[in-house]
Amino acid sequence: MSSNGSLDAHLSKKTSFLGLKLWVLIGLCVALFIVLILCILSVWVTFRRRSKRTADTYPLSQIPNVSKDIKIDRVGPQSFQDYPESVFLTINEKPANKNPDTALVHLATSKSDPDNLSQCSSVYHHERGFSSHSGEVGSPGAIQKNHSSLSYGGLVTASPLIGLPEISHLGWGHWFTLRDLEIATSRFAAENVLGEGGYGVVYRGRLVNGTEVAVKKILNNLGQAEKEFRAEVDAIGHVRHKNLVRLLGYCIEGVNRMLVYEYVNNGNLEQWLHGSVRQNGGLIWEARMKVILGTAKALAYLHEAIEPKVVHRDIKSSNILIDDEFNAKVSDFGLAKLLGSNESHIATRVMGTFGYVAPEYANTGLLNEKSDVYSFGVLLLEAVTGRDPVDYGRPANEVNLVEWLKLMVGARRAEEVVDPNLKIKPATRALKRALLVALRCVDPEANKRPKMTQVVRMLEADEYSSREDRRNQRSCTTSTEIEPVKEVSGSGDMKNKVDDLESHRSKTTGA
Ligand SMILES: Nc1ncnc2c1ncn2[C@@H]1O[C@H](COP(=O)(O)OP(=O)(O)OP(=O)(O)O)[C@@H](O)[C@H]1O
Numbered sequence: 001m002s003s004n005g006s007l008d009a010h011l012s013k014k015t016s017f018l019g020l021k022l023w024v025l026i027g028l029c030v031a032l033f034i035v036l037i038l039c040i041l042s043v044w045v046t047f048r049r050r051s052k053r054t055a056d057t058y059p060l061s062q063i064p065n066v067s068k069d070i071k072i073d074r075v076g077p078q079s080f081q082d083y084p085e086s087v088f089l090t091i092n093e094k095p096a097n098k099n100p101d102t103a104l105v106h107l108a109t110s111k112s113d114p115d116n117l118s119q120c121s122s123v124y125h126h127e128r129g130f131s132s133h134s135g136e137v138g139s140p141g142a143i144q145k146n147h148s149s150l151s152y153g154g155l156v157t158a159s160p161l162i163g164l165p166e167i168s169h170l171g172w173g174h175w176f177t178l179r180d181l182e183i184a185t186s187r188f189a190a191e192n193v194l195g196e197g198g199y200g201v202v203y204r205g206r207l208v209n210g211t212e213v214a215v216k217k218i219l220n221n222l223g224q225a226e227k228e229f230r231a232e233v234d235a236i237g238h239v240r241h242k243n244l245v246r247l248l249g250y251c252i253e254g255v256n257r258m259l260v261y262e263y264v265n266n267g268n269l270e271q272w273l274h275g276s277v278r279q280n281g282g283l284i285w286e287a288r289m290k291v292i293l294g295t296a297k298a299l300a301y302l303h304e305a306i307e308p309k310v311v312h313r314d315i316k317s318s319n320i321l322i323d324d325e326f327n328a329k330v331s332d333f334g335l336a337k338l339l340g341s342n343e344s345h346i347a348t349r350v351m352g353t354f355g356y357v358a359p360e361y362a363n364t365g366l367l368n369e370k371s372d373v374y375s376f377g378v379l380l381l382e383a384v385t386g387r388d389p390v391d392y393g394r395p396a397n398e399v400n401l402v403e404w405l406k407l408m409v410g411a412r413r414a415e416e417v418v419d420p421n422l423k424i425k426p427a428t429r430a431l432k433r434a435l436l437v438a439l440r441c442v443d444p445e446a447n448k449r450p451k452m453t454q455v456v457r458m459l460e461a462d463e464y465s466s467r468e469d470r471r472n473q474r475s476c477t478t479s480t481e482i483e484p485v486k487e488v489s490g491s492g493d494m495k496n497k498v499d500d501l502e503s504h505r506s507k508t509t510g511a
Contacts, residue, residue, distance in 0.1 A: 010022065011023040011026075173237065173249060173250070174248055174249030174250075174260070175249060175250065175251070175252075176249050176250065176251045176258070176260055177251065177253060178251055178253040178254075178256055178258075180207075180208075180251070181205065181215050181251055181258055181260070183208065184205030184206055184207050184208075184213060184215065185203040185204070185205040185215055188201075188203055188215075188217065189203075192204045192205065194214060195318075197318075197332065197334075199216075199218055199219055199224060199225070199228045199334050200216050200217050200218040200219045200225075200228070201216075201217050201219075202214050202215065202216045202217075203215045203216075203217065204263060205260075205263075211248075212262075212263035212265070213248060213260050213261060213262065213263050214260075214261045214262070214263045214264070215258055215259070215260050215261075216258060216259045216260075216261065217256070217258050218257045218258065218259070218334075220255050220256075220257070225255075225257045226257065227334075228257075228334035228335075229250070229257040229259065231333060231334050231335060231336050231337075232247065232259055232333045232334055232336070233247070233250065233259075234336070234338060235302075235310045235312075235333040235336035235338070236310075236333050236336075239301075239302075239306060239310075241297075241298055241301045242294075242297075242327065243294040243295065243297050243298035243301075243327065243328050243329060243330060244298050244301070244302075244329065244330050245261050245262060245264060245321055245329040245330065245331040246261060246262040247259060247260070247261055248260045248261060248262060261331070262329075264321035264322065264323050264329045264331070265323060265324055266321075266322040266323050266324050266326070267321075267322055268317065268318050268319070268320055268321050268322060268331075269291055269317040269318070269320040269322060269328075269379075269382075269383070270316070270317035270318040270320075271318075272322065273317055273382060273383065273386050273419075274317075274386070274388065282386070282419075282421055282422075283326075283383075284422070284423075284424060285422060285424065285425075285426040285430070287326045288383045288384075289383075289430070289434070289459070290326045290327070290328075291320060291322055291326055291327075291328040291383070292328070292379070292380055292383050292434075292459065293328075293456065293459045293460065294327050294328030294329075295315070295320055295328045295330055295376065295379065296376065296452055296455045296456045296459055297456055298328065298329075298330040299312070299315070299330070299369075299372055299373075299376060299452040299455075300451070300452035300453045300455070300456050302369075302372075303369040303372065303451070303452050304451065304452065304453055307340075307341055308338040308339055308340045308341070309338070309339045309341075309369060310333070310336050310337075310338060310339075311336065311337045311338075311339055311367060311368065311369050311371065311372055312330065312333065312335070312336050312372050312375075313335040313336055313337060313351060313352055313367065313371065313372070314332055314334070314335045314336075314351070314352050314353060314356075314375075315330070315356060315372055315375035315376055315379055316353045316355075316356045316375065316378075316379065316389075317379060317382055317383075318332075319331050319332040320379070335351050335352065337367060339367075339368060339369065343368075344368060345366045345367055345368040346366070346367050346368070347364075347365050347366055347367075348365060348367050349365065350362055350365050352371075352375070354389075354390060355378065355388070355389030355390035355400075355401070356374075356375040356378045356379070356389055357371070357374075357375070358370065358371040358373075358374035358375065358446065359374075359444055360444075360446050361374075368446075369452075370446040370447070370449050371446070372452075373441050373446075373449040373450065373451075373452060373455070374441060374442055374446070374449065376441050376452070376455070377402075377437075377438045377439070377440070377441025377442035377449075378401065378402060378438075378441075378442060380434060380437060380438040380441065381401050381402065381405055381435075381438045381442070382401065383434075384417065384418065384419065384431070384434050384435065384438065385401065385405070385417050385418065385419055386419030386420070386421055386422070387401050387404075387419075388401070389401045389402070402442050404417075405417060405435070405438070405439070406439070409435060409439070414431065414432065414435055415428070415431070417435070418431060433458065433459075433461070434459075437450075437455060437458050437459060441455065
């Protein structure tokens with residue numbers, strides 16, 4: 001009792017600080033401490049919110065962010081670049097999910113930013129309940145790009161990842177873990193190797209929901225993996241076209257960089273033209289032209305329908321995949337470059353494949369879409385002749401396909417250039433049209449080369465006229481000798497030569 005009394009007396013004693021009593025001073029100190037803690041907490045919360053908003057507003061062309069807000073099972077980073085490798089390791093060391101269906105995908109989206117959501121939903125419209133086959137714009141299940149600059153002529157495909165969580169509002173971007181892809185490819189088994197390119201090995205795989213995929217494991221050679229990865233993602237991550245291979249997602253884990261594509265089941269054009277099937281005729285003429293036309297449409301889309309335009313930089317036969325209906329699927333965007341509408345060209349290191357690279361780009365390093373047009377011309381000549389663009393096994397004047405072609409056409413021997421493995425030769429007119437389109441594309445003067453939309457039109461006109469030809473061949477036995485194209489140096493006016501063909505057609509069909 002007496003000790004309580006002395007404590008009271010002690011607490012009630014006046015202190016030297018403003019003459020306040022001791023208990024008042026203690027109370028003040030405690031209150032100050034609480035206020036301080038609250039301040040620190042609120043500063044921390046504000047800082048966290050702000051950094052989250054920054055991460056949510058990365059441009060579409062960048063690798064999409066994976067927000068913590070919507071995730072299927074694991075913790076995901078805000079943006080891949082923001083995290084040191086050790087963080088990826090931590091994330092991926094988490095135990096695998098018990099339910100693989102839900103473990104497969106991370107959504108690259110954030111609920112928390114309504115502005116971002118509405119901006120993106122004006123670009124993409126998802127319709128649910130689709131089939132795994134590609135669909136035309138507007139067909140059930142199609143993912144339709146409504147943005148005017150993205151809706152040009154391209155058929156779009158439905159997501160084949162049925163049964164998996166919805167794809168991100170960024171329009172693409174399933175984030176696979178290394179484990180997902182190990183399971184899909186039987187731990188990257190040798191028997192699943194589809195082929196090896198300059199930048200990595202491609203494996204065939206099957207996702208847990210049954211979707212067949214091709215997994216490109218990019219070699220980690222001095223940062224090239226990162227460049228290749230970003231180039232592919234920037235070029236085709238958010239575009240859809242019936243004739244472009246579809247990029248379904250990616251894997252970033254430690255030093256691993258992998259890209260996951262739709263699996264295209266009928267080989268590539270190089271295998272069809274130069275592989276073992278070629279002795280039996282390989283691809284018939286019509287199939288070759290269908291593949292070529294599809295490739296032209298894909299390039300027209302990349303060059304003229306999207307902003308920034310995409311220059312592929314490595315158009316060649318092994319990069320033209322073929323499906324079971326002989327639709328072309330342009331692949332391998334590892335060297336692709338983006339070109340803004342205000343840029344006539346960009347200066348870049350000369351890359352590509354020998355024999356396909358445009359001379360002005362090889363000489364100066366200045367690149368624009370006309371370089372792809374040149375490579376496309378070489379590809380078309382390859383499809384017509386069945387020859388490699390450069391073949392040192394041939395006589396000196398035949399080593400370079402383009403030069404040989406010009407010689408042959410100049411010498412009125414165009415008929416002789418057709419692939420000898422073709423059992424049924426193309427109609428004369430179809431052959432001439434293909435050759436003239438190709439020669440215009442390989443014009444040494446880049447600005448004289450046609451745009452890819454013009455190429456598409458010329459090839460489509462040919463498709464129409466070959467159908468007519470076949471009808472006429474049945475009713476009329478008159479032989480049509482190939483008329484020589486006098487000037488084929490490439491610098492001459494190739495349009496006139498196409499016009500020559502038109503008059504030739506009028507003569508032979510009596511139209
Ligand atoms: N989505 C896919 N579906 C089926 N096969 C594919 C797919 N993507 C690539 N391939 C095949 O994988 C192999 C390797 O392809 P990749 O594009 O890596 O190399 P490449 O084009 O042969 O050579 P490089 O990369 O040096 O130009 C090729 O045979 C290609 O046909």
